[in-house]
Amino acid sequence: MVFRRKMRQAGTGSFAAGGPEAQPATPIYSAIERNIAWIENLVGHSADLVIRAVESPSSQNRVLILAYMDGLTDQTTINHHIVQAIQQQAIMGTTDNMDDWLTLLQRAIVSSGSIHSCAYLEHAVHAMLDGMCVIFVDQAGVALVAEASGGEQRGVEEPSTQGVLRGPQRSFTENIRTNASLVRRIIHSPDLRYEERLIGRRTRTRVGLLFMHGIIDDRILQTVRNRLAAIDIDGVLESGYIEEYIQEKTFTPFPTLMNTERPDAAAGALLEGQFAIMVDGTPFVLLGPVTFHKFFQSPEDYYQRFDIATFLRLIRYGGFVMSMLLPAVYIAVTTFHQETLPTLLLISLLGQREGIPLPALAEAFLMEMTFEVLREAGARMPRAIGPAISIVGALVLGQAAVQAGLVSPAMIIIVAFTAISNFVMPQLNIAIAARLIRFALMLAAGALGFFGIFAGILVIAVHVTSLKSFGVPYMAPLAPFVPASMRDTLLRSPLRSMRKRPVVLHPQDKERRPREEE
Amino acid sequence: MKRSSRGWKLILTLLAGVLLGGCWDRNELNELGIISATGIDWADGKWIASSQIVLPLSTMGEGTGKQLSVAPVDVFSTEGEGIRNAFRKASLETTRKLYFSHNQVVIIGESAAKHGFDPLLDVYLRNMDAREDVIMFLTSGKASDILRQISPTEWNPGNGLRKLIEAEDEQTSRMRAMNIFQVISELLGPTQSTAIPEIRLSGNPETLSSVEALKRSKLDARLKLGRVGIVKRNKLVGWVKLEESSGMMWLGNHVRNGFVPYNCMGDNAVRSSSFRVIQAKTKATPYLDGGRLRMKVEVRAEGAIEDFACPDDLSKLDVVERQEKYVEEGITLLMEKGWKALKKLQTDSVGFGTRVYERYPKLWAKVKNDWDEQFAKLDPEFHVAVHIEGTGSSNPTISSYQRKP
Structure with missing residues (x-):
C-alpha cells in the first residue's frame, strides 16, 4: 500500500510517458528528505546518482543537499564552484528570510556559470539528467539548478566522411552546444539565430534550429518549425530520425534533406538561405531545403x-x-x-x-x-x-x-x-x-x-x-528554369560573378553583397 | 491504406504487361552467327548464296596478338530460287541465327551480275537488318571462292575487303568504293548505270583457304582489286581496265587524292614522272552547239610533283609552268581513255546524263530514252588547269649533280 502510494507519488508512469512538454505534477517538498527520496525512487536508485550534503558556515543549520549524476557533470565545477563555494562562504549577517537567503546563495555564493531556480521535481530531475547539479534547501519550496555539465566528450576532429584536400578540417561533434559554437565561429553575425527544442518522449534530445534572420524565407522557416513541433516519437537517436519525420511524405529514393559533418558547409548553406538542424548526440547536421544539384556540390569546389x-x-x-x-x-x-x-x-x-x-x-x-x-x-x-x-x-x-x-x-x-x-x-x-x-x-x-x-x-x-x-x-534551377541561379549548378562560376543567392529559396536578401555603384 | 495499395496494383499491372509481352527481339550474343561477308552466284536458274560467319572462339584469349590457330571464319553456300530464300536455307546447316547487321561486303559473281542482280538490291532495301552501307564487289568467277580466302593482315576478311576498297578510293582514287545505297541511287538516277569494282584472286585459289598458308611469308595467292565492272540498269555490260577507270573518276568528279603519271618532257609515251593530286574538281557542262548536244569538261587540280625524271631545274618558274602543262596533258590522256571505254560500252556511268537533266530538263525528257546512243555521240572537250603547289623537298634529280661520264 505504502509502496504503491509512493510510486504514485513518484508518478513514474505518467512522468515517463509524458512528452517533454507534459505538465509536471510534483512541486518541490519542503522536507528535503522527501525530495531526495522521490528522486532516488524515480531513477530507481541508480548507482551513478550522487547525493551530497553540504553545510555552509552561514547556513544556520539549514541543510543543503546536492544531487547530480556522476559522469554527466564536470567534477571540477562541482568541487570548486559549488561545494567549495558553499562551504567556504562566510556571509556577514544571515537572514531568516528564505527568499533572501536563496537569492544570496544564487548570486553571491555559488560560482558556477548559470544558475536558476525550479519549482517542480520533474524539472529538477530533467535538469539533473542533463548534467546540472540540483541544490535542495530544506524548508524552501524551490530548488536551485546549477550548470555543471562536463564529462568525457570527443574533441573537435577532422570529418570522418566528408574530407577535403583544402579547407578547414573541423567537424561537428556529438555535443550540440559545441556544434552551435563551431558555426558561430564562422558566422559572427547577430543574425544567426538558434532555437532549441526537446524532441523525443524518453530521450528528450535537444534539437537546435539555426537560420539567418533576414535571409531565410519566412514560409520555409514556419514550415520547419511546424514540422518539428509535430514530431511525436519515443526516442531520437540520430538526425536521420528527424529527417524522416520532417521530410515530404512522398515515396522516393531521392533525399530531400542534406546532411553534413562540416561546419563550413553548414555555414555556407545558412548564408544561402537554408536552415540547419542540429541534433544532440550526432555530428551529422541536417540542411534544407535542398535541390538535386546541391548534392553534387562539395565545399571544396x-x-x-x-x-x-x-x-x-x-x-x-x-x-x-x-x-x-x-x-x-x-x-x-x-x-x-x-x-x-x-x-x-x-x-x-x-x-x-x-x-x-x-x-x-x-x-x-x-x-x-x-x-x-x-x-x-x-x-x-x-x-x-x-x-x-x-x-x-x-x-x-x-x-x-x-x-x-x-x-x-x-x-x-x-x-x-x-x-x-x-x-x-x-x-x-x-x-x-x-x-x-x-x-x-x-x-x-x-x-x-x-x-x-x-x-x-x-x-x-x-x-x-x-x-x-x-x-x-527539387530540380530547380533546371526545372523550372531559373537562369539567374544557373551559375552554380553544372559549373562553378568564379565567385565574383555569383551575385545572387539561389532564387529558388526566395531569400529576403537577394544579393550576396550590395551592387557596386555603376 | 487505400493509397498504397493502389500504387502496388499499378506496379503489378505494369510488371505483368512487361513480362507477358514477350521479349521483343531479344537475342543472346551466343545465339547469333555474325555474317561479315556474303556472296551471290547464279547457276542453273537458281541463286547460290554464300555467307561467311565469324567464329568467335578464336578471338577469346589472352590479350593482344590474336594467334590464328583456328580459322576465324566459316563459309557455307546454299541455293534457292529467291535470294532471301537461299539464305534462309542456311538454317539447315547452322545452329545460330544469321545476323546480317554487321555484314561488310557483298560479292556478286559474274554469272549473277550478267543475269541481273536487282533482286539482291530489293532484298537490301526491304529488310531492316540488312544495312545499305554494305560495299559491293563484282568478281569474275564464283563469289564463294573469294569468301573462302583468309587474309594475313586482317583477321576478319569481310572487314579487310572493305578497308581495301576504301583505302583505294581515298588515297589513290582509281576506283570508287560503292555501297548498296550509292549503287541503288545511281541505278535509279537519270543515267541508270554505275561502276562497281572487281575483286579477284590472283594465284592459286587453294593456297589461301587454309591456315597453313599464313605460315609462309610469300603467298602464292592474293586478293586484289582488279578491273571495274560497268553496270547498266541491273546487268553487267563490260569491264574496263584500271587506267580507264582512273579516267572515269576524273570525268565524274570523284577524285579526292590520287596521282597522275605523266612525262616530264611532254611526250606521253613513257610516263615516268608522277604528280600527286591534293585537290581536284571537275565540272561537266553540257551545251548546245547548233542543235547538237556537246559536253564541256573543265578540270581544276592542285597538287605536288612527287616523282620527277628529268634534269630540269624545278626552282625556275617557267620550268614549273611547263610541268603544269605536261600534267594537264597527262590528265587529258586519262580522261580520253576513260571516255573511249565508255563510248564502246555505250553506258554513261559518269553522270553526264545527270548534268543534261539538270541544265536542259526539257531536252532531257526527249533524249532520255535513247540516251545511251546520244551519249556516245557527245564528243566532249577537255579543259584542264593544273596548279603545282609544291615540288617536294629536293630540286634537281640526283643524276644532275653527278659528274657526267
Whole structure:
C-alpha cells in the first residue's frame, strides 16, 4: 500500500510517458528528505546518482543537499564552484528570510556559470539528467539548478566522411552546444539565430534550429518549425530520425534533406538561405531545403579554382549517370541492339560470352549483387581484416569467376566501373539513390532494351521534377528554369560573378553583397 | 491504406504487361552467327548464296596478338530460287541465327551480275537488318571462292575487303568504293548505270583457304582489286581496265587524292614522272552547239610533283609552268581513255546524263530514252588547269649533280 502510494507519488508512469512538454505534477517538498527520496525512487536508485550534503558556515543549520549524476557533470565545477563555494562562504549577517537567503546563495555564493531556480521535481530531475547539479534547501519550496555539465566528450576532429584536400578540417561533434559554437565561429553575425527544442518522449534530445534572420524565407522557416513541433516519437537517436519525420511524405529514393559533418558547409548553406538542424548526440547536421544539384556540390569546389571545380563537378554528374545507367546500357546493347556496336567490339564480346551459361541480365544481376554484398561486408569488417576482404573480393572472386567461365570479363569491368563511379558523389544519400535505381533500370533494360531504359528514365525524370523539398522544387534551377541561379549548378562560376543567392529559396536578401555603384 | 495499395496494383499491372509481352527481339550474343561477308552466284536458274560467319572462339584469349590457330571464319553456300530464300536455307546447316547487321561486303559473281542482280538490291532495301552501307564487289568467277580466302593482315576478311576498297578510293582514287545505297541511287538516277569494282584472286585459289598458308611469308595467292565492272540498269555490260577507270573518276568528279603519271618532257609515251593530286574538281557542262548536244569538261587540280625524271631545274618558274602543262596533258590522256571505254560500252556511268537533266530538263525528257546512243555521240572537250603547289623537298634529280661520264 505504502509502496504503491509512493510510486504514485513518484508518478513514474505518467512522468515517463509524458512528452517533454507534459505538465509536471510534483512541486518541490519542503522536507528535503522527501525530495531526495522521490528522486532516488524515480531513477530507481541508480548507482551513478550522487547525493551530497553540504553545510555552509552561514547556513544556520539549514541543510543543503546536492544531487547530480556522476559522469554527466564536470567534477571540477562541482568541487570548486559549488561545494567549495558553499562551504567556504562566510556571509556577514544571515537572514531568516528564505527568499533572501536563496537569492544570496544564487548570486553571491555559488560560482558556477548559470544558475536558476525550479519549482517542480520533474524539472529538477530533467535538469539533473542533463548534467546540472540540483541544490535542495530544506524548508524552501524551490530548488536551485546549477550548470555543471562536463564529462568525457570527443574533441573537435577532422570529418570522418566528408574530407577535403583544402579547407578547414573541423567537424561537428556529438555535443550540440559545441556544434552551435563551431558555426558561430564562422558566422559572427547577430543574425544567426538558434532555437532549441526537446524532441523525443524518453530521450528528450535537444534539437537546435539555426537560420539567418533576414535571409531565410519566412514560409520555409514556419514550415520547419511546424514540422518539428509535430514530431511525436519515443526516442531520437540520430538526425536521420528527424529527417524522416520532417521530410515530404512522398515515396522516393531521392533525399530531400542534406546532411553534413562540416561546419563550413553548414555555414555556407545558412548564408544561402537554408536552415540547419542540429541534433544532440550526432555530428551529422541536417540542411534544407535542398535541390538535386546541391548534392553534387562539395565545399571544396569553392576553395579551389573555378575551372578545376567545374571540371570535377561535371565528372560527378557523369559519375552519377554512369553508376545508374552503365549496366543497363550494357544489357540492352548486348541483348537487343547488337547492331549499334562496332563489329570488332561485337566480335570480341561474342568471344567472351561464348562459354557463359547465364543470359546477360542474370549475369549482371549476379555480379551487382555480389558487389553489394562485398561492399556491405567491407563496411563492417574490423580494420585488421578489411584490406584482405577487398583483395579477396576483387581478385579472387572476380578473376576466379571469369576463369571458371561464370561471368565474362566485360561484365567485371562494367561492375567495377559502376561501383567506382558511385563513390564520386560527395553525399552518400544520393549515391544510395543511384544504387537502387540501377537495379530497376537493369530490369527495364533486360525486358525492353533501350526502349525500357528510356521509359525508366522518363519515369525517373517525371518523378524527380515533381518532388519538392520544403516547398522548393527539387530540380530547380533546371526545372523550372531559373537562369539567374544557373551559375552554380553544372559549373562553378568564379565567385565574383555569383551575385545572387539561389532564387529558388526566395531569400529576403537577394544579393550576396550590395551592387557596386555603376 | 487505400493509397498504397493502389500504387502496388499499378506496379503489378505494369510488371505483368512487361513480362507477358514477350521479349521483343531479344537475342543472346551466343545465339547469333555474325555474317561479315556474303556472296551471290547464279547457276542453273537458281541463286547460290554464300555467307561467311565469324567464329568467335578464336578471338577469346589472352590479350593482344590474336594467334590464328583456328580459322576465324566459316563459309557455307546454299541455293534457292529467291535470294532471301537461299539464305534462309542456311538454317539447315547452322545452329545460330544469321545476323546480317554487321555484314561488310557483298560479292556478286559474274554469272549473277550478267543475269541481273536487282533482286539482291530489293532484298537490301526491304529488310531492316540488312544495312545499305554494305560495299559491293563484282568478281569474275564464283563469289564463294573469294569468301573462302583468309587474309594475313586482317583477321576478319569481310572487314579487310572493305578497308581495301576504301583505302583505294581515298588515297589513290582509281576506283570508287560503292555501297548498296550509292549503287541503288545511281541505278535509279537519270543515267541508270554505275561502276562497281572487281575483286579477284590472283594465284592459286587453294593456297589461301587454309591456315597453313599464313605460315609462309610469300603467298602464292592474293586478293586484289582488279578491273571495274560497268553496270547498266541491273546487268553487267563490260569491264574496263584500271587506267580507264582512273579516267572515269576524273570525268565524274570523284577524285579526292590520287596521282597522275605523266612525262616530264611532254611526250606521253613513257610516263615516268608522277604528280600527286591534293585537290581536284571537275565540272561537266553540257551545251548546245547548233542543235547538237556537246559536253564541256573543265578540270581544276592542285597538287605536288612527287616523282620527277628529268634534269630540269624545278626552282625556275617557267620550268614549273611547263610541268603544269605536261600534267594537264597527262590528265587529258586519262580522261580520253576513260571516255573511249565508255563510248564502246555505250553506258554513261559518269553522270553526264545527270548534268543534261539538270541544265536542259526539257531536252532531257526527249533524249532520255535513247540516251545511251546520244551519249556516245557527245564528243566532249577537255579543259584542264593544273596548279603545282609544291615540288617536294629536293630540286634537281640526283643524276644532275653527278659528274657526267
